[in-house]
Amino acid sequence: MDLEALKAEWVGLDFDEKKFDLSAEQLRVFAVSCGEEEPRFIDPNDPDFQAAPTFVTTLRSARVLPSGFPNLGRPFDAGKKVILHAPIRGGDQLIGRSRISDIYSKTGRGGPMIFVVHEMEFRNQRDELVAVVDSRQINQPEAK
Amino acid sequence: MAGPSFDDLEVGDELPEFKPDVSMERIRLFVGPSGMAAGRFTDHEAARKEGLPGAIVPGILSAGILAGLIHRWAPGSRIRQIDTVFRAPVLVDSHPLCRSVVTDKDESDRTVEVDLTITNEQGETRVMGTARVEL
Numbered sequence: 001m002d003l004e005a006l007k008a009e010w011v012g013l014d015f016d017e018k019k020f021d022l023s024a025e026q027l028r029v030f031a032v033s034c035g036e037e038e039p040r041f042i043d044p045n046d047p048d049f050q051a052a053p054t055f056v057t058t059l060r061s062a063r064v065l066p067s068g069f070p071n072l073g074r075p076f077d078a079g080k081k082v083i084l085h086a087p088i089r090g091g092d093q094l095i096g097r098s099r100i101s102d103i104y105s106k107t108g109r110g111g112p113m114i115f116v117v118h119e120m121e122f123r124n125q126r127d128e129l130v131a132v133v134d135s136r137q138i139n140q141p142e143a144k
Numbered sequence: 145m146a147g148p149s150f151d152d153l154e155v156g157d158e159l160p161e162f163k164p165d166v167s168m169e170r171i172r173l174f175v176g177p178s179g180m181a182a183g184r185f186t187d188h189e190a191a192r193k194e195g196l197p198g199a200i201v202p203g204i205l206s207a208g209i210l211a212g213l214i215h216r217w218a219p220g221s222r223i224r225q226i227d228t229v230f231r232a233p234v235l236v237d238s239h240p241l242c243r244s245v246v247t248d249k250d251e252s253d254r255t256v257e258v259d260l261t262i263t264n265e266q267g268e269t270r271v272m273g274t275a276r277v278e279l
Contacts, residue, residue: 026177033174034208035164038215053211053223057204058178077203079273081227 001072001114007103015066016098020059024090027051030058044090051088054080056122056131061098064118064137069100072114072139081134086124093125101134114139147218150254150279159217159244159258164209166201171236174205188236200233206271210260213242214277221277224255228273239265247274254279 024044031041031052039046057080064075088094101119105112118135148157168186175181180202183190191199207228214223234240240262248257255278262271 029173029177030208033170033205035162035212036208036215037212038219041215052208053226054204054207057207058180060179077230079227079229080204080207081225082207083225084223 003103003105003114006070010066010069010100011103012099012101013066014097014099016061016063016096018059018062018096018098020094020096022051022088022090022092022094024049027055027088027090030055048087049090053084054082055088056082056120056133057135059094059096059120059122061096061118061120063098065116066100072116074140076138076140078115078136078138080136083132084130085132086128086130088122088124088130092130094122094130096120096122110140112140147221147279150249150256153246153249153256153279155246155249157246159213159246162213162216162242164212164240164242164262166205166209166234166236166238166240168199168236171199171201171205175202178202178204180204185236196233197235199236201236203228203230203271206230206234206262207273210242210244210262210271210273210275213244213260214258214275217244218277218279221279224276224278226260226273226275228260228271230271232268232270234262234264234270240270 036052040048041052098120102117105114116137120133122131124130175185188198242262244258244260246256247259258275260273261269
């Protein structure tokens with residue numbers, strides 16, 4: 001696998017856009033599931049009611065990888081980074097835009113692994129940037 | 145409840161440990177609205193058929209649990225960034241432990257960095273991460 005050629009072709013490419021209409025109930029259930037106890041996360045009547053910080057990780061794009069992206073092996077979810085810019089509220093309408101932000105390799109116990117980072121940027125109905133989520137996907141070419 | 149004062153915190157301070165609820169009931173509450181209602185999360189037998197030791201906690205729920213740990217320690221705090229690494233599955237109906245320690249203080253914006261872990265009953269780290277928190 002020519003990693004540099006893969007990066008040149010795919011990194012920075014915008015490949016998906018999806019709209020999300022958020023309900024207060026959706027936000028509340030997520031926060032309760034995570035064990036949040038503060039009214040700002042679990043009480044829709046709280047004047048500062050907002051999504052718990054990692055709620056955006058539940059908002060998934062229509063595609064995980066761009067159409068035509070090569071099969072790199074069995075994928076695993078290796079982790080997520082969430083950068084928060086502004087509160088997300090019940091009733092917000094978010095647009096999530098996806099791109100591949102990085103591709104890199106590491107060698108682990110199981111052999112070579114290729115990491116693909118799927119960056120999803122979320123803006124609200126006022127076009128304010130509210131959050132960015134980086135999802136790291138491990139691909140193990142030799143995994144069966 | 146008042147949270148910790150930025151000025152009183154020191155690098156190395158540990159947050160109170162937390163035992164999260166990862167019961168099947170809690171997981172089923174989570175997966176419906178999250179669109180993750182796969183058997184590997186909600187059914188031990190279905191997970192075993194996939195080669196797993198039992199149903200597993202979705203990674204994004206583990207991330208949310210760690211954010212909750214921070215809010216229990218510092219109510220009203222604002223998490224600016226949280227980065228989690230899913231090293232190995234946390235099993236549903238197990239008894240994991242969440243721990244965290246302060247690793248950095250930034251006087252310029254009065255934020256702290258904390259390291260986060262979820263370990264299983266054997267003390268093995270399953271999820272690890274870092275967060276930048278404004279107090």
